[in-house]
Each structure stands twice: as structure tokens, then as C-alpha cells.
Amino acid sequence: MAETGNGVGAVVDEADVVVIGMGPGGEDVAARLARAGLSVVAVESRLVGGECPYFACVPTKMMVRATDALGEARRVPDLAGRAEVRPDWTPVADRIRDEATTGWEDEIAAQRFERTGGRLVRGVGRISAPGEVTVDGQVFRARRGIVLNPGTEPAVPPIDGLAGSPYWTNRDAVPTREVPGSLLVLGGGPVGLEFAQVFARFGSSVAVVEAQSRLLPAAEPEASEVITAALLAEGVQVRTGNGVEHVKHDDRFEVRLAGGDLLTAERLLVATGRRTDLRALGVGAVGLDERARTIPVDERMRAADGVWAIGDVTGRGAFTHTSMYQARIAAADILGQDGEPADYRAMPAVTFTDPEVASVGLTEAQARDAGIEVRTGSTRIQDSTRGWIHKAGNAGIIKLVADAGRGVLVGATVVAPAGGEIIGALAVAVHAEVPIPRLRGMIFAYPTFHRAIESALADLDA
Ligand SMILES: Cc1cc2nc3c(=O)[nH]c(=O)nc-3n(C[C@H](O)[C@H](O)[C@H](O)COP(=O)(O)OP(=O)(O)OC[C@H]3O[C@@H](n4cnc5c(N)ncnc54)[C@H](O)[C@@H]3O)c2cc1C
Numbered sequence: 076m077a078e079t080g081n082g083v084g085a086v087v088d089e090a091d092v093v094v095i096g097m098g099p100g101g102e103d104v105a106a107r108l109a110r111a112g113l114s115v116v117a118v119e120s121r122l123v124g125g126e127c128p129y130f131a132c133v134p135t136k137m138m139v140r141a142t143d144a145l146g147e148a149r150r151v152p153d154l155a156g157r158a159e160v161r162p163d164w165t166p167v168a169d170r171i172r173d174e175a176t177t178g179w180e181d182e183i184a185a186q187r188f189e190r191t192g193g194r195l196v197r198g199v200g201r202i203s204a205p206g207e208v209t210v211d212g213q214v215f216r217a218r219r220g221i222v223l224n225p226g227t228e229p230a231v232p233p234i235d236g237l238a239g240s241p242y243w244t245n246r247d248a249v250p251t252r253e254v255p256g257s258l259l260v261l262g263g264g265p266v267g268l269e270f271a272q273v274f275a276r277f278g279s280s281v282a283v284v285e286a287q288s289r290l291l292p293a294a295e296p297e298a299s300e301v302i303t304a305a306l307l308a309e310g311v312q313v314r315t316g317n318g319v320e321h322v323k324h325d326d327r328f329e330v331r332l333a334g335g336d337l338l339t340a341e342r343l344l345v346a347t348g349r350r351t352d353l354r355a356l357g358v359g360a361v362g363l364d365e366r367a368r369t370i371p372v373d374e375r376m377r378a379a380d381g382v383w384a385i386g387d388v389t390g391r392g393a394f395t396h397t398s399m400y401q402a403r404i405a406a407a408d409i410l411g412q413d414g415e416p417a418d419y420r421a422m423p424a425v426t427f428t429d430p431e432v433a434s435v436g437l438t439e440a441q442a443r444d445a446g447i448e449v450r451t452g453s454t455r456i457q458d459s460t461r462g463w464i465h466k467a468g469n470a471g472i473i474k475l476v477a478d479a480g481r482g483v484l485v486g487a488t489v490v491a492p493a494g495g496e497i498i499g500a501l502a503v504a505v506h507a508e509v510p511i512p513r514l515r516g517m518i519f520a521y522p523t524f525h526r527a528i529e530s531a532l533a534d535l536d537a
């Protein structure tokens with residue numbers, strides 16, 4: 076304890092490091108530092124663990140697991156006779172409540188952190204001066220530094236009539252005990268598409284409205300095509316290139332699209348991206364721009380003198396694996412340890428639809444924008460031996476993006492059953508810059524889905 080320069084003679088707590096936000100990265104960095112013997116104060120305003128275990132990755136992937144089972148059961152008539160499928164949401168909702176989130180209660184995670192020797196402080200943290208964090212009036216001085224892991228909130232677009240209506244975000248859709256009879260999903264990004272397919276397979280009549288000209292606009296156009304066709308085939312309505320002009324809610328939602336079309340649904344899920352609030356975090360006190368959307372960091376996650384930032388807020392890929400990767404680097408830097416600097420060339424991403432849409436590194440458009448001498452190669456999963464054997468549910472592609480000058484892959488996309496697993500091989504190729512002739516010399520097991528990589532490699536010269 077010491078006197079503060081902030082409050083008038085108020086008593087302050089001291090720690091080596093104060094972590095604001097206990098998302099996946101915050102939890103990891105705080106635990107690493109505490110285990111290394113530093114005194115760590117971790118500040119969390121909601122749930123220790125962040126969005127991922129309670130409202131995002133884990134529960135939605137439990138939904139997807141159940142949905143995949145339904146999808147496969149519906150393929151039985153094409154392959155194996157008859158199956159009667161009667162979806163029931165209760166086991167999914169129960170599993171999410173009991174196994175994923177323990178009733179949206181974080182005691183286990185909190186204790187796991189406290190066992191490392193760290194101190195958990197509940198409340199909203201704010202940088203009140205360089206090296207100082209205030210939590211609901213309590214002041215903490217950080218001797219060595221402050222780590223910011225505040226994550227993101229759902230972004231809700233300023234559409235006439237939307238505010239004040241009982242719309243859902245992921246935080247409402249995850250805990251739901253009921254599948255809505257009809258659902259309008261605003262936003263055709265990863266969040267929108269995962270929920271759209273889940274609820275559609277459980278019997279909801281689903282429409283996806285995407286403002287851009289195609290679903291998953293950040294992905295390769297070929298990937299958008301496959302996933303759009305897959306969703307349409309399951310009865311999901313897809314409306315692309317459409318802004319929403321007006322939302323009305325009485326008993327049901329009524330949504331008027333920019334073109335004048337009117338869509339109605341029992342529920343409206345807003346999945347139009349995420350937002351940050353750097354002003355609330357007080358980053359101006361350490362010289363950072365409070366109006367910015369993200370906090371720029373260097374390759375050691377340093378954002379300012381004595382301040383590190385990790386996770387979604389850094390804008391380097393809003394994924395749990397990014398947050399945890401950055402946590403490891405920040406912890407090493409704070410502890411003065413050597414280690415590799417951050418390298419995002421082989422950043423993987425998976426959207427867990429059926430088929431899964433997986434990618435690593437650059438898309439063709441990104442590679443061209445970067446001035447790379449681009450060559451691409453692609454193949455269709457259904458044209459591979461395994462795809463042909465698989466039959467029902469075999470639609471997909473592999474697309475490779477090569478730097479012809481250096482003779483290495485700089486990006487790849489796989490849309491396929493288990494696409495998120497197949498991408499692993501290509502992530503190694505991009506990460507380790509394996510020369511393309513070396514990749515071509517590999518033996519690919521027969522008949523696997525990943526063997527289709529060989530055909531895509533052959534297509535690079537075509
Ligand atoms: C529906 C959905 C599905 C997703 N699925 C996947 C997936 O399958 N795979 C994947 O890799 N990623 C997925 N993501 C993204 C993933 O959830 C995030 O990238 C991940 O949670 C990492 O975020 P983070 O570490 O930046 O912080 P978050 O998880 O957002 O946690 C930040 C924490 O900081 C706290 N906080 C914020 N401000 C303060 C403050 N001032 N004081 C105290 N505490 C504060 C918050 O309460 C929160 O607990 C998904 C996201 C969504 C929305």
C-alpha cells in the first residue's frame with residue numbers, strides 16, 4: 076500500500092502488473108505472470124474467461140456439434156437407408172448451460188486464476204494515469220506495467236427502429252432455451268452464418284441479410300459461393316447487397332430492406348461485427364487515441380510505455396487463438412525473456428458451418444494488394460476420390476495462393492467437411508515457408524480429403 080498521486084491522499088494498492096479484462100488472453104497472461112512470481116491484479120467486469128467460453132466459441136461449437144449430427148442424419152437416405160430425425164433443442168441448451176458455461180458462472184475460472192497466486196478484482200478497470208488503474212474508485216499502481224485485454228462488444232448498427240427493439244446478439248442466442256419459429260440474421264459473417272445454419276437445422280425458418288455483395292465478404296469469393304449454395308440448399312434465405320432501412324417490432328420483427336422488400340420474423344439476430352470503447356478504458360491517459368477502434372501494438376504487444384494490449388482490441392484477428400498467442404508474447408516481454416516476435420503470416424481462421432470454411436494467410440486479393448507476384452491453384456473436393464466416396468455433403472474447394480517469386484504458399488482456403496482440420500497442413504506450409512516443389516514431393520494418404528491439396532498444387536502451374 077502507498078499514497079497515490081491520483082486521489083487526494085487515498086491509499087493505493089500496488090502490484091507488478093495490472094491486467095484489465097480476463098478474456099482468453101488476459102487470463103493466460105495473468106496466470107503466466109503470477110506463476111512466474113510477479114504480483115498480479117486482474118480486473119474483470121463480467122466473467123473470468125471472457126466472451127469465448129460463455130457466449131462465443133465454446134457454446135456455439137456445442138451447437139454446431141449437435142447440428143452436424145442432424146445434418147449427417149439427414150444424409151442417411153442418400154447413403155444408408157432411412158433415418159427419422161426429430162430435432163430437440165433441450166439437450167443442446169442443457170449442455171451449454173451445464174457443461175460449457177456452468178450456468179454462466181465463473182467460479183471455476185476465478186479459482187483457477189487465484190490458485191496461480193494472482194488477485195482477482197471484480198469491477199470496471201480504467202487507466203487513470205500512467206502506471207495506474209482505477210476500479211470503481213479503488214486505485215492500483217502497476218510497478219511494471221498494465222496489460223489491456225478488454226475484448227469487444229456486439230456492434231449494433233444505427234438502423235431506424237432497431238434500438239429499443241428486443242433484438243438478439245450472440246449473448247441472447249447462446250443461452251436461448253427455445254428455437255425461434257423464424258429468425259432473421261443481420262450480417263453474413265462468421266457469427267451470422269454459424270447461428271443461421273444451427274437454427275435452420277433445428278427447424279427455424281432463417282433468412283440472412285448481408286450488406287455486402289456476398290456472404291463471408293472477407294473470404295475468397297469461391298468460398299462464399301460454396302457456403303451460399305450449401306445454405307440455400309438447406310432452405311436458408313440469403314439476401315446479399317442489401318442494407319436495412321427500417322426495423323419495426325410488434326409481435327414480430329418487420330425489416331424493410333433498402334430495395335423495398337419486407338421480411339418478417341419472430342426473432343432478429345444482430346451479427347454485424349464488434350465494437351470497442353477505448354474512451355471508457357481511459358487509454359488517453361497513456362497517449363493513445365481514444366477515438367480509434369483498435370489499439371496498435373508492436374511485435375511484442377507494446378502499445379505505449381508500460382502498456383501492453385492483446386486480443387480482439389489489437390485488430391489482428393478476432394480469434395481466441397490470436398488472443399492466446401499474443402498473451403504468450405506479452406508475458407515473455409514483461410518477464411524480460413527472449414522469444415519470437417509476433418508473426419501473423421500464417422494466421423488461421425475457421426468458420427464452423429457445414430462445410431467448414433477455413434483459411435490461412437492471405438486471400439488472392441490481399442496478396443495482389445500486397446504487390447506479390449500471385450499464382451493460384453484450386454480444386455473441387457467433390458472431384459477428389461474422397462469427395463466422390465463421401466457423396467452427400469461433399470461440396471467444397473481448396474484454393475492456394477502462391478508467391479511465384481519466392482516459390483512458397485502465402486495463403487490457402489479450404490471449404491470442406493473437416494475443412495478446419497485440413498487447413499492445418501496448409502498452415503504449416505505457409506508458416507514454415509515450405510518450398511512448393513517440396514510440398515509436391517509429399518506423400519498424401521489415400522483416400523483422404525487432404526489429399527486434394529496435391530491436385531490444387533498441380534493446378535498452380537495451369
Ligand atoms: C458468436 C461468436 C463465436 C465465436 N467463435 C469463435 C471460434 O470458434 N473460434 C475463435 O477463435 N474465436 C471465436 N470467436 C471470437 C472470440 O470469442 C474472441 O476472439 C475471443 O473471446 C478473444 O477475445 P479477447 O481475448 O479479446 O477478449 P474477450 O473474450 O472479449 O474478453 C474480454 C474481457 O474483458 C472484460 N472487460 C472489458 N473491459 C473491461 C474493463 N474496463 N474492466 C474490466 N473488465 C473488462 C470483459 O468483461 C471480458 O470478460 C467468436 C466470437 C463470437 C461472438
Ligand SMILES: NC(=O)c1ccc[n+]([C@@H]2O[C@H](COP(=O)([O-])OP(=O)(O)OC[C@H]3O[C@@H](n4cnc5c(N)ncnc54)[C@H](O)[C@@H]3O)[C@@H](O)[C@H]2O)c1
Pocket residue numbers: 232261262263264265266267269284285286287291292317318319346347348349392393394424425426427
Ligand atoms: N469460428 C470463428 O473463429 C469465429 C466465429 C464467429 C466469430 N468470430 C470472430 O468474431 C468477429 C465478429 O464476427 P461477426 O460475424 O459478427 O463480424 P464480421 O465483421 O466478420 O461480419 C459482420 C458482417 O455483417 C455485415 N454487416 C455489417 N453491417 C450490416 C448491416 N447493417 N446490414 C447487413 N449486414 C451488415 C458485414 O458486411 C459483415 O459481412 C469476427 O472478427 C470473427 O472473426 C470467429
